[in-house]
Amino acid sequence: MIDETLTMIPGPTPVHPRILDALARPTVSHVAPSFVEAFREALAGFRTLCRSESGQPFVVAGGGTLAMEIALVNVVAPGERLLVVSQGYFGDRYAELAQAFGIPCDVLRSEWGKAVAPDELKARLASGSYAAVTITHVDTSTGTKSPAAAYCELLKGRDELVILDGVCATGGIDEPFDAWGVDVLLTGPQKAIGAPPGLALALFSEKALARRRSRAAVPAYYADVLRWLPVMQDPSRYFSTPCVNEITALAEALRILHTEGLEARFARHARQARAFRAGIEACGLSLFTEAPSRAETLSVVLYPEGIADAAFRKEMAARGVVVSGSLGSLAGRAFRLGHMGNIGPAEVAATLGAIEESLAALGVAVPRGAALAAAAPFLAPGA
Ligand SMILES: Cc1ncc(COP(=O)(O)O)c(C=O)c1O
Numbered sequence: 001m002i003d004e005t006l007t008m009i010p011g012p013t014p015v016h017p018r019i020l021d022a023l024a025r026p027t028v029s030h031v032a033p034s035f036v037e038a039f040r041e042a043l044a045g046f047r048t049l050c051r052s053e054s055g056q057p058f059v060v061a062g063g064g065t066l067a068m069e070i071a072l073v074n075v076v077a078p079g080e081r082l083l084v085v086s087q088g089y090f091g092d093r094y095a096e097l098a099q100a101f102g103i104p105c106d107v108l109r110s111e112w113g114k115a116v117a118p119d120e121l122k123a124r125l126a127s128g129s130y131a132a133v134t135i136t137h138v139d140t141s142t143g144t145k146s147p148a149a150a151y152c153e154l155l156k157g158r159d160e161l162v163i164l165d166g167v168c169a170t171g172g173i174d175e176p177f178d179a180w181g182v183d184v185l186l187t188g189p190q191k192a193i194g195a196p197p198g199l200a201l202a203l204f205s206e207k208a209l210a211r212r213r214s215r216a217a218v219p220a221y222y223a224d225v226l227r228w229l230p231v232m233q234d235p236s237r238y239f240s241t242p243c244v245n246e247i248t249a250l251a252e253a254l255r256i257l258h259t260e261g262l263e264a265r266f267a268r269h270a271r272q273a274r275a276f277r278a279g280i281e282a283c284g285l286s287l288f289t290e291a292p293s294r295a296e297t298l299s300v301v302l303y304p305e306g307i308a309d310a311a312f313r314k315e316m317a318a319r320g321v322v323v324s325g326s327l328g329s330l331a332g333r334a335f336r337l338g339h340m341g342n343i344g345p346a347e348v349a350a351t352l353g354a355i356e357e358s359l360a361a362l363g364v365a366v367p368r369g370a371a372l373a374a375a376a377p378f379l380a381p382g383a
Pocket of ligand 1: 011063064065066068090136138139140141165166167168188
């Protein structure tokens with residue numbers, strides 16, 4: 001293997017060999033019956049993942065940011081107001097997108113590491129109305145999981161459309177689209193779904209599609225869902241050449257995901273998060289994110305006094321494990337550890353071992369084996 005490292009960053013995540021095999025199959029025509037079937041399966045598998053009966057899935061070449069743009073431009077017109085609920089860098093990105101499209105927006109922002117309290121949203125909604133509200137399910141910059149279900153409950157029966165950014169959650173944390181009343185769920189394949197990056201995924205409710213249809217035009221061409229709709233309803237149709245290999249790989253990733261089962265997969269993510277946190281704390285490190293808001297998909301770990309970010313990550317890389325630095329005001333103060341997608345006890349053990357050894361190499365005394373011993377009780381299924 002040329003680059004045999006364990007990629008434990010909050011996306012992209014390790015890609016299972018079965019998915020890599022699917023990616024490496026010969027590129028076929030975008031209208032070949034085998035590809036059309038794989039595309040159809042990927043669309044259906046994505047909708048099932050979101051626990052939706054009637055949501056309309058869209059899968060197009062791009063990234064999570066394109067999915068954010070697709071969600072916004074199709075349901076909020078320039079000049080209409082948007083409310084952004086932000087717990088970090090990616091929440092704030094929605095305010096930037098709004099600005100780029102001439103959409104005035106209010107931002108309800110939490111302190112980093114905490115979530116916006118549902119009561120704050122309630123108070124804001126009591127004093128104004130919006131075309132839509134954006135919610136980041138897990139903000140990858142801060143490791144914060146928002147109380148998305150509670151926010152959605154407050155928005156039920158109101159005119160605002162609910163846009164949920166699931167990029168760092170979908171596939172690892174439950175997102176019951178129909179039950180929560182979400183209007184657009186957007187996500188990417190490269191995190192808890194465990195496929196390679198390169199696609200923008202979005203699920204639109206009937207209300208969201210009706211909002212798009214009520215407008216003669218939107219300030220987009222490639223990102224206009226009405227141009228894609230015929231393809232998503234019949235993948236043998238053409239609008240823009242779909243990325244055949246990535247969609248084939250997504251179909252395989254979703255096959256793996258549904259074979260595991262949603263409940264089992266979400267429970268595994270919760271167990272692995274607990275295991276990592278127990279191991280990290282056994283090393284004497286502390287977590288940045290406030291306890292009730294910690295996401296199951298990543299952890300943000302504060303460095304002890306005297307440990308430099310670059311030195312620590314270099315030691316980790318020398319042991320074959322790649323973790324991420326932090327963004328914004330956390331840069332240099334914490335590392336981000338992804339624990340989502342197709343990983344299991346072997347990856348947890350290898351990563352915790354590398355953390356222990358890297359700390360020891362940098363002069364932090366850690367009892368050998370303490371991290372894994374603390375994590376082990378959480379690793380068995382059913383723990
Ligand atoms: C929560 C969240 N939203 C949106 C994005 C943007 O996705 P992409 O980098 O694929 O454009 C990211 C990327 O990490 C993310 O974590």
